[in-house]
Amino acid sequence: MLNATPGAGVRGAPSPGALVLVIGVLFIQLGFLLSYIGAFHHPDPQGIPVAAAAPRQAAEKLDRLPGHPLEVTAVKDEKEARRRIAERDDEGAYVMNPRGKQDTLLVASAAGGPQAQALRRVGEKAAVGQGRQLKVEDVTPTGDQDYESLTAFYLIVGWLVGGYLMASLLGVTLGTRPARPGAGALRLSGVALYSVLSGLGGAIIVDPVLHALPGHFVALWWTGALIVFGTAAFTMALQAFFGIVGIGLAVVIFVVLGNPSAGGAFQKHLVPSFWRAIGDWIPTGAGTTAVRNIVYFSGNALATPMVVLAAWAVGGALLLLVGSLRRRERGPALPI
Incomplete structure (x- = not known):
């Protein structure tokens, strides 16, 4: 009489149940690849919440940048912009200097370094487009370790x-x-x-x-x-x-x-x-x-x-x- 191990068919062949599990593992593996590569292969800023302490027209220009990288909320001053970042209402802020050509971009790298870097790139491009300079300030940096x-x-x-x-x-x-x-x-x-x-x-x-x-x-x-x-x-x-x-x-x-x-x-x-x-x-x-x-x-x-x-x-x-x-x-x- 042929002896077979549990879960195996004739001559030790995998049972239908085992084959189903193997197929399930394959799908999980492929899903892993699809999920990770699909999420990470082309990071692109989309609607990052940002406060804008700037004239209304300038704030609207930021909100209408090509590709819509920012979701802009107009605020009255830099103090309110900093508060909104600290309370997690916004991820950054663009503060326009009405008496000069240099504006300030506030970022919070503690919320994620890649996002802070993306905000910097978007902010610098927007400033150049308006003939202005930009200083970047990290208001909530990460720890040294x-x-x-x-x-x-x-x-x-x-x-x-x-x-x-x-x-x-x-x-x-x-x-x-x-x-x-x-x-x-x-x-x-x-x-x-x-x-x-x-x-x-x-x-x-x-x-x-x-x-x-x-x-x-x-x-x-x-x-x-x-x-x-x-x-x-x-x-x-x-x-x-x-x-x-x-x-x-x-x-x-x-x-x-x-x-x-x-x-x-x-x-x-x-x-x-x-x-x-x-x-x-x-x-x-x-x-x-x-x-x-x-x-x-x-x-x-x-x-x-x-x-x-x-x-x-x-x-x-x-x-x-x-x-x-x-x-x-x-x-x-x-x-x-």
Whole structure:
């Protein structure tokens, strides 16, 4: 009698189920390439919010630049322009000097180095077109150990990876679907403890160890804990409904779609409209924005990203508990 390993057909050939998984992996790989290259292959400023302390006619010219790189809001003076940048209403400001030929462009590289550079190029071109000179001032620079404000993005990626790997480990070792809601709640409790430790570890690395994002240890710790818990809970929920395929779906959401749209390497006003539209609503983008706002912008404009992160955490937990009410998986009984 021929013996075959589980999941294999005659003479060890892959089963239809295994072939489906292989095809799924191929599509995820191709989706990864399409998403990253599609987002990053041609960064182009589109509608960057900018304040203009300038006469109305000059502000309108900035708003009507070819290709619409800027979305201009007229303000009364430089003080208001600086306030709008600090409160995250605008990404920069053009301040026209009414008594001279040299204007000032205010940028905030802490919100993303590539965006600040794009604003500088657009501002210099606009000034030359009007026969004026331009001085650039970085009103919110990054820290000495935070090149191009990339640390926030990589910190979030590290936390997210920990979250969905933890959930994947539980799914592979204990079964993708908890046997009952109580077992699901027990998994969530374990993940919560892991999330607190993961958030703590990330905060230690970027603050006292590397000094990349110093001075906000506690805020970063608990932000990280929320991100890890939300990612893990939602990944477990996907597994409860879709089995092992749920791990692949988590990778699609958090990595394939989340990373290019997060505003890490290129900020959202530099990438095509699809990635710009989804970035703020995926934990990768919401987390990156939250960390930058905590560290560099005095905690301004935190409400939206924190609500998004909390929604993923609460939604994932509730969906996991709902999924645990469904029919049990076949196989040996497991304690959790």
